[in-house]
Amino acid sequence: MAKETGVLKEACVVIDAEECKACYLCVHHCPQQVIEVSEGINRKGFHPARYKGTGCTGCGICFYACPEPSAITVYRKGAVKQ
Amino acid sequence: MASKILKKPDSFFESFSRRSGPDKVSTHYCPGCGHGVLHKLIAEAADDLGIQDRCVFINPVGCSVFAYFYLDFGNIQVAHGRAPAVATAVKRVHPHAIVISYQGDGDLAAIGGNNILQAANRGENITVFFVNNAIYGMTGGQLAPTSLIGQRTATTPRGRSAENDGYPMRVCELLATLEGPTYIERTSLRTPKLTQKTRKAIRKALQYQMENRGFSLVEILSPCPTGWKVDPVKSLDWMEQQLEAYFQLGVFKDVGDERPAKADPERDLWSANYGTAIDLPTDLDAKLPEASPAPKYRNPSLKIAGFGGQGVLLLGYTLAEAGMLSGYHVTWIPSYGPEMRGGTANCQVGISEERIGSPIVSNPSVLIATNLPSMDRFEPEIREGGLLLYDRSLIDRKPNRTDIESIAIPATSVADELGNSRAANMVMLGAYIGKTGLLSRESVMEALDLVIKRKNLIDLNIKAIDKGIEYGRGAR
Numbered sequence: 001m002a003k004e005t006g007v008l009k010e011a012c013v014v015i016d017a018e019e020c021k022a023c024y025l026c027v028h029h030c031p032q033q034v035i036e037v038s039e040g041i042n043r044k045g046f047h048p049a050r051y052k053g054t055g056c057t058g059c060g061i062c063f064y065a066c067p068e069p070s071a072i073t074v075y076r077k078g079a080v081k082q
Numbered sequence: 083m084a085s086k087i088l089k090k091p092d093s094f095f096e097s098f099s100r101r102s103g104p105d106k107v108s109t110h111y112c113p114g115c116g117h118g119v120l121h122k123l124i125a126e127a128a129d130d131l132g133i134q135d136r137c138v139f140i141n142p143v144g145c146s147v148f149a150y151f152y153l154d155f156g157n158i159q160v161a162h163g164r165a166p167a168v169a170t171a172v173k174r175v176h177p178h179a180i181v182i183s184y185q186g187d188g189d190l191a192a193i194g195g196n197n198i199l200q201a202a203n204r205g206e207n208i209t210v211f212f213v214n215n216a217i218y219g220m221t222g223g224q225l226a227p228t229s230l231i232g233q234r235t236a237t238t239p240r241g242r243s244a245e246n247d248g249y250p251m252r253v254c255e256l257l258a259t260l261e262g263p264t265y266i267e268r269t270s271l272r273t274p275k276l277t278q279k280t281r282k283a284i285r286k287a288l289q290y291q292m293e294n295r296g297f298s299l300v301e302i303l304s305p306c307p308t309g310w311k312v313d314p315v316k317s318l319d320w321m322e323q324q325l326e327a328y329f330q331l332g333v334f335k336d337v338g339d340e341r342p343a344k345a346d347p348e349r350d351l352w353s354a355n356y357g358t359a360i361d362l363p364t365d366l367d368a369k370l371p372e373a374s375p376a377p378k379y380r381n382p383s384l385k386i387a388g389f390g391g392q393g394v395l396l397l398g399y400t401l402a403e404a405g406m407l408s409g410y411h412v413t414w415i416p417s418y419g420p421e422m423r424g425g426t427a428n429c430q431v432g433i434s435e436e437r438i439g440s441p442i443v444s445n446p447s448v449l450i451a452t453n454l455p456s457m458d459r460f461e462p463e464i465r466e467g468g469l470l471l472y473d474r475s476l477i478d479r480k481p482n483r484t485d486i487e488s489i490a491i492p493a494t495s496v497a498d499e500l501g502n503s504r505a506a507n508m509v510m511l512g513a514y515i516g517k518t519g520l521l522s523r524e525s526v527m528e529a530l531d532l533v534i535k536r537k538n539l540i541d542l543n544i545k546a547i548d549k550g551i552e553y554g555r556g557a558r
Contacts, residue, residue, distance in 0.1 A: 019107055023114035023307070023314035029274050043105075046113075061274040063088040064281070067118025069125070069152065070090035070107050079086035 011058025011077045013051045019071035020048030026062035026072060035062060093125035093134045093154055100151040110148055114314025116271045116304025117146050120213060120280075124182070125153060127285045133292065138172050138179045140165040142194075144186035145219045155182075163194020166201035169208045180291055183210045188218045191227035191251050198257070202297050205262035209287045210299040212253060215306035216325060223309040227251040230324055235309075250328060254301050258334035264296035266335040270303040272321045276331070293343035303329055378467060379518035381435055383443040385460055386510075387428035388452030388473075390418055393507030396533065397450065398429035400511060403529035404521045405433040413441035426455060433520065450510050452476065452493070471513055473506060489517060489557045496549050505546035512550020517557055523547070 013035065015026075020042060026049050027035045034055035042048045058076035066072040075081050097106035111118045128134045137155035141147055143162040150157035156179070160168045165183040173181040183201075190198050190212050201208065217235055218224040224237040228250050232241040242250075254268045265287060269280040280302055287298035303325050307317040374380065384401070388394040395416045402414040411434045418427035430443035447465050451457035451472040461483055464470055468486045475494035493509035515521045526547060534540050 016107075018105075021108070021113035025114055025314055028315045028318070044108075060088045064119065064122070064277050065274060067111055067113075067115050067122075068108060069094050069118065069122055072088075073090075074088040076086045076088075081087075 006080065008075050008077060008079050008081055010054075011056045011079075012075050012081075013056050013058075013062055014073045014075070015049050015051055016071050016073075017042050017048040017050070018044070019068050020044075020046060021068065021071075022046035022048060023067065024049060025065040025067075029061050029065045031059060031061060032057055091122065091125035091129045093128040093137070094121075094152055095154045098151050100148055109152055111145065112306075112308040114305055114307040114317060115145070116213065116215060116302065116306070117149075119271055119277065120211065120284075120302060120304065121149065121152055123277075123281045123284050124184075124211065127281070127288055128155070128180075131285065131288055131292065133180045133288065136178060136180045138169075138176070138181045140169045140172070140181065140183045142183075142185040142189040143220075144189050146184055146186060146213065147220070149184060163189050163192070163197055165189065165194065166197045166206070166208070166210065169210075170201055170204070170206050173206060173208050177207075177294075180288060181208045182288075183208055185210065185212055186219070187212070187214045187216065187226045187228040187253075188221075191253055195227070198253070198299075199260075202257045202299065203260050203262040205264065205296045207291055207294055207296050208298075209291045210297075211284070211287075212299055212301040213304045214253070214301050214329065215304045215309065216250070217306055217309040219306050219309045223311075228253070228329075230328055233324075252329060254299070254329075254334045257299060262297055263299065263335055264337055264341050265290055265298040265333075266301075267299075267333045268301040268303065268329060268331050270321065270326055270331055271305065272303070272318050272326065279331075290338055294345075295338050295341045295343060301329075303331075375519040379469070379520055382431075382433055382448045382469075382518075382520065383446050384431040384433070384448040384450065385428055385443050385446035385463070386431065386450040386452075387426070387456035387460055388507075390427040391504075392427075392452050393504060394427050394450070394452055395429050397507040397511050398431040400508075400526065400529050400533050401433065401514070401521070402431050403533055404525040405431075407528050408521055408525045410434060411436065411438050413438050415441050428456065428460075448514070450514060452506065452510060454479070457481070469517070471510060471517070473510065475506070489513065489554075491550065491553050493550070496553075497546055500542060500545050500549065502542055505542050508543045508546035509550040509553070512547035512552075513554040513557070514550075515547075516551035516554020518554075523551065 032055045034052045035049050037047050038050035060074050063072050063074045109118050139153050139155040139157050141149045141159040142165050165185050169181045169183040214228050216228045217226050222236050225235040229242050230250050234241050254266050258266050267283045269283050270276040283300045287300050290298045305317040307314040386394045386398045402412040405412040413432040416429045432438045445463050445465050447468045449460050449464050449470045454477045464486050466485050470488040473493040474490035475492045481488045491513045493506040494503050496509045497503045497505040
């Protein structure tokens with residue numbers, strides 16, 4: 001998970017591991033292939049998807065692929081992150 | 083894309099109260115389900131179009147039955163397949179509302195097949211999002227009207243056969259043959275590119291409704307990995323090779339240009355004073371009768387019951403009409419069996435100084451009973467301190483309740499003396515207004531003129547009402 005705060009110099013995706021139901025549509029669709037399946041297990045019993053930490057372009061494809069309303073948040077370059 | 087942050091749209095509730103556990107942010111949808119993506123696209127569109135407060139979302143029966151836990155719109159959950167009918171009603175009563183009928187393939191194409199046909203044919207100014215995943219998801223993966231030939235489902239374990247089960251129904255193509263619809267498109271959620279097309283189609287359909295251009299339907303081919311028994315990523319292959327091969331994507335009808343945008347009659351009303359502008363005209367109170375009845379008789383919920391043919395429905399209707407003429411809010415619901423004569427009949431009437439939330443009267447404050455079975459059945463339901471009027475000529479017992487006010491009127495005998503026993507209903511009506519003073523004699527006379535079709539009977543009815551008023555006043 002990206003740790004930046006303030007005005008972002010690079011885009012990043014934040015995936016809430018607890019909300020992930022492991023459909024992996026984000027992993028499948030990510031054009032940069034910067035989302036992977038993590039080894040850990042969340043409280044739902046799934047191996048959640050995880051951002052590799054670098055390489056996100058902020059295209060938003062994963063956001064629109066993810067069926068959960070708030071599991072994925074995409075911050076584009078220049079976004080202000082709290 | 084202007085937004086710097088892509089996050090949960092504001093048109094979602096902040097937390098979802100569907101489950102009792104600590105998890106208040108997840109939906110109930112299965113992994114890889116298309117519903118969640120669609121909800122997101124719709125919520126985002128509502129944010130961007132600035133219509134969240136105007137949206138009324140019609141929740142169907144099916145997996146998306148619980149959409150009202152997620153989408154922060156006005157929500158109504160309706161009977162299976164009836165979403166277009168309810169959407170029609172909401173839209174006609176609230177033309178400024180953006181009414182969204184959200185339906186699956188079982189709901190829309192099977193049980194609600196005729197509902198969608200008729201709404202489309204009328205060109206209702208509503209937006210329908212038709213989620214086609216070619217299967218009944220919620221009930222466990224049974225054959226749907228849109229299931230493909232050869233598709234294995236719980237009810238076609240050897241695959242759908244055209245001989246036995248018919249062919250998959252192409253709803254867009256079917257509806258596009260009608261004059262009524264303005265915009266019909268089929269899209270898919272299979273790839274990011276197609277999802278963006280869906281996103282655009284959703285916005286266009288909503289935009290058309292905002293501009294009063296008429297009926298829009300977007301069919302969305304949507305994955306159901308659970309129902310199809312494949313993993314979510316593999317479900318995309320099946321969509322490409324099978325589903326999209328049979329259900330061609332594209333715009334089947336778009337005559338938006340021929341149906342130019344129309345002004346919204348309520349728009350100014352809403353924008354001027356949102357939240358109060360849709361309330362009553364303020365001169366309403368002025369129209370209410372000056373002499374108001376005793377507090378216990380104000381804002382009554384009435385049940386009027388008897389045999390079919392006794393005129394109980396007309397009694398209630400006349401009261402409601404007179405109430406309306408007097409400036410009250412009124413409701414009237416008849417309830418009767420198949421018999422025109424001799425069955426039991428009753429109606430529920432509300433007469434109120436304020437808007438009436440529900441027209442259903444389960445515990446009446448007033449019961450007018452014109453036969454024994456009705457009194458037996460409904461007497462226990464009267465509210466404490468309520469009022470019972472019954473036809474003493476036909477009911478040979480006294481009321482059991484002691485916590486209510488009751489008046490016996492020899493209505494049928496009185497009407498008989500006036501020359502026609504069938505005017506007993508008007509004697510009861512007269513007795514009610516004479517007792518309570520809720521409605522003036524004049525308003526009832528005016529109403530009579532509107533509701534009695536055979537004008538030669540009006541005189542008789544007037545006499546009956548006047549007789550009733552005497553009895554009613556006598557019982558004060």
